[in-house]
Amino acid sequence: MLLDVKKILHVPGESIPFRFSLDLSQEDQRCRQPVQVAGEARNIAGMLTLDFEASAPLDAVCDRCMKAFPLTKTAAGHFLLAEEICDEENDEIILLENGAFDLGELARTVFLLALDTKTLCSEDCKGLCPRCGKDLNEGPCTCREEPDPRWAVLAQLLEEESGS
Ligand SMILES: [Zn+2]
Ligand SMILES: [Zn+2]
Incomplete structure (x- = not known):
């Protein structure tokens, strides 16, 4: 899913809100329900920011006691959008191609990375x-x-x- 930000590229104060759902059931068996993504791209004093939250109810399994339990996982993404990259080291900058970038792919990566963290049914699971x-x-x-x-x-x- 491409997000085209051309219309706010040079308009400070403007923003583009978005909301869509992702199907990650093929990537991760815990994601049987679609992942809801909501956020916005904003032009803040000429700098483009992208903030979103991706969340979904999961069929999670505790890494410690192996019990299945319901868990709502939420992952947040905070990025900058730029037409050219001047700082190669900064992986939080998303390069725009013709004023657009693949938001679906980005949200997918952010959510799948968040799934890699340890899952416990409770903090003090024995x-x-x-x-x-x-x-x-x-x-x-x-x-x-x-x-x-x-x-x-x-x-x-x-x-x-x-x-x-
Ligand atoms: Zn447990
Ligand atoms: Zn025992």
Whole structure:
């Protein structure tokens, strides 16, 4: 989806609001519902800014306890639009081609990148017991706290050393 900003390119104070939805169900299986994108391109004293928010309800799975839970993910994008790039290092500048750029592609990239961050059902999710696989959020499991055999060997070595 191209956004043409030619009409505000040289008109300080003008803006172009936009709202559209993206289908990312092919890219990520969590995105079964369309991603809503809303924002605007503005000319602020001759400088073009682009701000938007992309959000969608996800079928998320907690990275720690593997539980499925509903999550509304929102990713924000803040960019500058320019007809030519003078600062190659700045990847927040979007180069315009003939007064337009691919807004759909940009929103897609921003949202997919945000999906890469860790997903937890809650900040203090206790996760699963590495031994029996029980969800420790539901209570402690019956596994006994057996020391790791490697630590037992180390403990014995330390004991022998201090005994000599
Ligand atoms: Zn969890
Ligand atoms: Zn356990």
